[in-house]
Amino acid sequence: MKMKIRQFYRNTHEKYQSSKLYKIFNHPMTFLFPYILLFFLIILLPTLISAVLSTTYFNTIQAPTFRSFKNFVDLFTFDTVFLQKGIPNTFKYAIIVGSFGYILSFLLAWLLAQVTPRIRTIYTLCIYSPSITGPVMMGVVWKVLFSGDQAGYINYTLLELGFIKEPIQFLQNPNLLFPIVIIIGLWGSAGLGFLAMLAGLLNIDRSLYEAAYIDGIKNRWQEIFYITIPSMKPQMLFGAVMAIVGAFNVSGVATALSGGQTPPQYAGWMIMDHALDFGFIRYEMGYASAVTVILFAIVIIFNRISYRLFGEND
């Protein structure tokens, strides 16, 4: 009896193994399917739709109409705000906040790796929190600090010390607003990349350092350059990618600071601001998509550069 059941089982199993269903269920794709589905729905599809929409005129009510590359031509020929404010501002911001924020993240992570675990947790929370609370904090902390009347902390201090005679309009002066946006950007730059780098730092095998000291490393600088950075290359790469994407995708800071729909003379006006402006205020989705496609291209180029710099293979 037992044998028979075993035999039956074996037979059916063999049959099943040779059937099509088995092939389908055991194909690697089946295991990948949930991820592929989600990736396609959440990331790939919107990107593709955006790319397609960028060649159309679409106002969210009527069906999109095809205009070939007209949106891009308009963007680069007529749109002076985009060309004279959006692009230069975004690049300036990304170069300064992206690179310095990245270095800052690494240094902070390295410093935190030196302290004891309990204090480290508290510090990590403190340093990480600005990057999540960003826009809300902006209204509270920075506006109070840079307020244009004499009640603003900085104005008050300067007035008290006698360096200025009348309060400086920090948030209404186009020349001052942009540097303030950059300062805020740096303040909030210790985000996910920072956490990843901290994790990477803590994971480095201590014995590597000991071996290095035996081999003749003299100081902490050499430690960083010869052991720490090479050992956490993946985290460094992740941090770089996050820093680049974060810096290019920033929006709304200048507007939040100055109040109103657009900042004075478009100071601190970013590409993303421009896209949001066209997309959700004027409802020109096609044009806004074109702006985001440009931004996408820029981010991809910069990411490729960072892969070249920090990637595994040479």
Next chain:
Amino acid sequence: MKKLLTLIIMVFVCVFTFSLDVQATNTNAPYYTYTADSNGNLIKTTEAYTPSKQINKINDQSFELLQHIYVDDEDYIYITDSKAITYVEQIDPETGEPMINPNTGNVVEKRYVGKIIVLDKNYQFVGEIYHDDFSNFITSTFVTKDKIYVVDLTNESIFIFNKEEFIENQKIQLEQTITKPTHPIFQDQYNDEGERVVNGYDYRPEHIVVDSMGNIYVQGKKSKNGLIMLDDDGSFMTFFGGNPLRIPIIDRVRRFFLTEEQEDKLQRETDQKIIHDIPSNIAIDDKGYIYTVTSSIPTNPIKKFNTSGRNFFKKDMIGLSNMTSIWIGEYNNVFAINNQGLILEYDTNGNLLFLFGGMDATNSRAGLLNLPVSIAATSDDNLLVADQANKLIQVYTPTEFTNIIHEAFEAYYNDGDYEESREKWEYILQYNSLFDYAHIGLGNSYMRDNEYHDAYQEYYYANDYMGLSDAYWGIRQDWMRNNLNTVILIIVLLLITRVIYYFLNKKYQYSKSIGERINGIRRKNQLFDEMLYIFRFLKHPFDGFYEIKRENRVSMMTSTFIYLLLGIVIILNYRFTNVVFVPKVGINITYELFILGFILILWVVSNYLVCSINDGEGSIKNVYNATAYSLTPILIIMPFIIVMSHVLTLQEYVFYQFGYLLMSIWTVFLFFFMIKDIHNYSVRKTIGVILKSMFTMLILGLFLFVVFALGNQMIEVVKNIIGELINR
């Protein structure tokens, strides 16, 4: 600073050349006329105004102490003489009858009083304004449509006369007297014992302007807070347009440390020492902008305020020190004069148009002034300057050249007729093709018509980089509008080809065969190989230093070749970068290259010398080679920047800057680690060695300079001796 220096030199040149000897080359004016090019340097230009008429007597009576001159809308001229001679009948206070002066025996007595003499536009006498309440220090007048304002400094009051009555019937009818405002700030305060505790604010009106609302802006002689603004009844409203106080940094720092009491004490002591920049004259234009001129500020003496007190003129406008008087012309152009007799004309944006005139202390030569105090212009742009020392009024007539410039102003700013203004500017350029101002004007009018290529040309002549950039922007927009569709198509096609190539390459291995071919050349040609080594070096600089030092990876020949290429790239940078970014004027390429080469040699030598006594491991060959290779980022990035500069305007300066920044940081990084690794130093020692090398460079440079100078002298001496020997 450079501008200021040129100006000072100019003033000296004007003053000295013209007081000694006048080379009137082309005209009858005893002075040269200058204009400013777009870099702010003064250049000689066509004569703008010629001296025409001198008025020194009215009704056989000469001027005694000229204070002010004013021209109203109808071209009546008001000359203020604060020491005019009048003959006054003496009245016996007791009997009320005419009294005979015992000294002179006359009934009438000669006396000096302040008086306003009025001329019509043909300089004919109309009448004179005199009032019994006038003190003997009448300083100025201001005339509106129906009122004549006379300012009396001693009495601290402003007299207002009816204009129509005076012009028609020569009747002097006093309408209103505005005395010192009653506002507490102007009053002295006394304590119970009658001692003065607080001094009232110094009023002392010198010049006034009146706006269309009847508000009076008073320029007080000692008014530290700027202009005093009164309403039409003469009650105080506010202070306006003062110059910022110049507190020395040391005082500010000191204030930070002192207690309040110490501070008060110090304040009282230093209060007298602080020099207040008090405006010396004031004017108003028909749009209601208030202009002030301050004689104690040489950098931006003239300020143009709107009603909220914002200055519209540039901070770095060209000006002179001791500018005393200002006048707004028909086209809102600004005339000003300084007390050395130099007359300046600015356009409505504060750009210097003309600078002319000069001082003549010895003898009055028509057109040169001795102590000018006031300037005014008639509606046909004749300038009237009151000269206190020579006791005359000098008239300057505009030349044809100036008239056309003014017409162009009229067309461009007032009428908005760009077509006409363009014709005028073109006409001016026929007179004087080096007149930058006309090129800019022409460029502006081309820009208005969207003719960017022509505008670019004009701005190019005038070296106006802002304008150039704007015109270039326009040209680029036009090009993109026509071609961008094709460009995008090409980019998309290129992307597709790249993808296709990627797959084909996988199948047929093109890149491998190309790589093999390149390797073949590399094996045969050392220079080619070592040039390609640059890329490996840049990717792995630390390995590179090691290979250069230990394995003699590169030869001196290649390094020299790199230096040559660097020279070429620098020449290319000066020659071919967009003019907007690298100005083409005033650069001597050979000289620059020579200096750079000299510094390079000096660097290699001094670095080797310093390192060889500081336990450095590198030989001079190592230093030479590694220096060449660590400068290669310039070689890689600079050509990109040069090409890129041609598609950028000043608006996108950030990209240009970024390229430069990247290049510099990369080079400095490589340079630093080059020294560290070649000589095997620690970081601290590297910094020390760099500083020492620089010091050595300085010393070597100085030494070579001295040797060079002495050597020249030596050769001179030998030459002279030989010459003597041969001749004797």
